[in-house]
Amino acid sequence: MFNNLISPSAIAVIGASPDRSKIGHAVLQNLVNQGFHGKIYPINPSCDEILGLKCYTEISSVPGKVDLAVIALPAKLAPSVLQECIKQDVEFVIIVAGGFSELGEEGRKLEDSLKEKLKGTRTRLIGPNTVGIIFPHSKVNTALTPGERIWFPGEGQIGFISQSGALGLLIMDSLAENGTGISGFVNIGNRADIDEDDLMEMFLEHDETRSIVAYLESISNGEKFFRTVRDVNMKKPVTILKTGRTSEASAAASFHTGALATDDRVLDGILRQAGVVRAYSEVELLDFGRALAYARPLEGKRIAVLTTAGGVGVLTTDLLTTEDSRPALSMARFSQEEIGQLKEHALPIASLNNPIDLTADGSTQSYASILEILAESGNVDGIIAYALPQTPKIDTSVIGPIVNAARKKTVVVGVIGNRLTRDLMVDLEKAKIPAYPSVPRTVSAMKALYLRRMYLRRLSNDH
Secondary structure (H helix, E strand, O other): OOHHHHOOOEEEEEOOOOOOOOHHHHHHHHHHHHOOOOEEEEEOOOOOEEOOEEOEOOHHHOOOOOOEEEEOOOHHHHHHHHHHHHHOOOOEEEEOOOOOHHHOHHHHHHHHHHHHHHOOOOOEEEOOOOOOEEEHHHOEEOOOOOHHHOOOOOEEEEEEEEOOHHHHHHHHHHHHHOOOOEEEEEEOOOOOOOOHHHHHHHHHHOOOOOEEEEEEOOOOOHHHHHHHHHHHHOOOOEEEEEOOOOHHHHHHHHHHHOOOOOOHHHHHHHHHHHOOEEEOOHHHHHHHHHHHHHOOOOOOOEEEEEEOOHHHHHHHHHHHOOOOOOOOOEEOOOOHHHHHHHHHOOOOOOEOOOOEEOOOOOOHHHHHHHHHHHHHOOOOOEEEEEOOOOOOOOOHHHHHHHHHHHOOOEEEEEOOOOOOOHHHHHHHHHOOOOEEOOHHHHHHHHHHHHHHHHHHHHHHHHO
């Protein structure tokens, strides 16, 4: 159903411009820079070519079939251009311009005219008031931000739906810096047609997507949303950040996208019943999305913590065993035989009562041997491993033992610091091991994996 959106054969940019300050130039430039493998048709009656591509006067003059058209023109021109796209049987249209329902009654009438034109047609619309879409696996990037001002993420496993365009792009910029990829990004804008429910179903059927994250300021249709998120979450994990939780934030959301926010207490109940993991910040949204894409759900509450910094272990214990917005987990208890095994691979000064502190004198070899024992232990459900290269005997070769442990147990890694840790974070990302640059983020990711297992267990019992 959405194949020609995810992987179109031909894209038209209506309003393509040679002027680098224009949105129509940025959209065209991003498609070219991304290396889109299909045909690109710039539409501009005033130009012969842009960026080395032949221009066409209007979409009806394009020689081939167009799967996706991006309308980068002022709002008042959008309805008539959309009509031309419908006549040419364009399956998907993106309207970039704002100036619709988010601006009040006049804009709402303009948006309603878009909906009227779509009725009874095969054409589906994203937007208006959207920054575009990105599908790295098929080299599609219609973002309106110039590539020199933002990093776009590469290929990954997270499907990202955002009601906010600017926030979505800012999140992707930070993702790209750490080497995190996405399977796709769609900014739904005002949702005159395609909404969050459609896109969750799209990512459910998308083979490259292993987890779905959504930033929402409002819900189009509460009943439909519950059915969709419940059905999708049964098969692929969904994480949702829903803003507008207070009356002040609800008002801000309505001004932003012209939509009414949903009662947060009702939404919270819907998400809990559907087993969806809820995020409360943009950081949590992608943290949980990565954990759920990369790691196996946590089978139980018993966590082993491995570190070379004692204070990190103590803080982790506090946060793990505290009931906050997510359930408390417990510290794994080792058998006497396991403690004997641990002693064989640790210095006498090491603390082997969970959390395990190898001290700053702990070596990569010792770290690897203890990780293997924890991964084999029947008393451990999950492992939080702190990879801290600031200590002199720990280096990037710890990644191998971490990857091996993750084949047997749920593993989340904490990598704290700056200069020495960034490369380690990027390497762990390449290995698809969830890794985080702070203790609270590391612990919260592990709790999200526990919530996922509890939901799947509940689902199994119900059936």
